[in-house]
Amino acid sequence: MFAEFEQYAQKGLEMGFTHVAPLKADTIICRHEVRGDCAVNKCHAYNKSWACPPACGTIEECQQRIREYENGLILQTTGELEDNFDYESMMATSANHAKHFEAFSDYIKEICPSALLIGTGGCLRCKQCTYPDAPCRFPNKLTHSMEAYGMVVSEVCQANNIQYYYGKNTITYVACVLVN
Ligand code: SF4
Structure with a gap:
């Protein structure tokens, strides 16, 4: 665990994340098959933002960018659902997670301007x-x-x-930040 982890994690929890864990950058594998989902535009963000493909670079360039870092954090927001079709709670948890991540991004960039922000579902800043x-x-x-x-x-x-599944009738959104 890197020296500042506890300080950053505490801040993340205060901002609303439900779970925060240390991330070793060398565990991250950038896979072509995942990028394939971008190309078929499942999320409707392909070619619509500087943060998404193709503007964010090739998979090899993304992997290379990650190699410039050693440590980071995994940041999760877990929400409870009434059942598997509780779309409203899913959307509310997603919106909360986006708010937590924007606040944390502002915080970490003040301390560590070179931090790499990798969130959930593209750039929502504007x-x-x-x-x-x-x-x-x-x-x-x-x-x-x-x-x-x-x-x-x-x-x-x-x-x-760190867990990804917290049991029946829960949903978890995940983001990460790399720091050096
Ligand atoms: S910060 Fe604004 S302009 Fe830049 S990639 Fe995000 S949404 Fe687009």
Whole structure:
């Protein structure tokens, strides 16, 4: 565990994340097969943001970027559902997670400007991304998505000894930050 982990983790929990764990950057594998989901545009974000493919670079470039770091944090927001079809609670948990991550991103960038922000489902910083007509408004706050980096979320959690599934009628959103 790196020296500042407890300080960062405490802040993350105060900001609303339900679980925070240390992340070893060398456990992250960027997989072409995950990026394949981007190319078929399952999330409708492909080619719509500076933070997503193709603008975020090739899988090899993403892996290379990750290799510049040693440590990081996995940040999770778990919510409870009434049942598997409780779409409202899923959306509410997702919105909470996005808020937690934006607050944490602002915090960590103050302390560690080189931190790499890899969130859930692309960059939500601006209502409308400037892509592709103008440069990114906040390149220092730009947030990639774990999927865009080819990361299998459950695999990254498992490799870093943090649960991903917290039981029946729960949903968990995951983000991570790399620091050096
Ligand atoms: S910070 Fe704004 S302009 Fe930059 S990638 Fe995110 S949404 Fe787009």
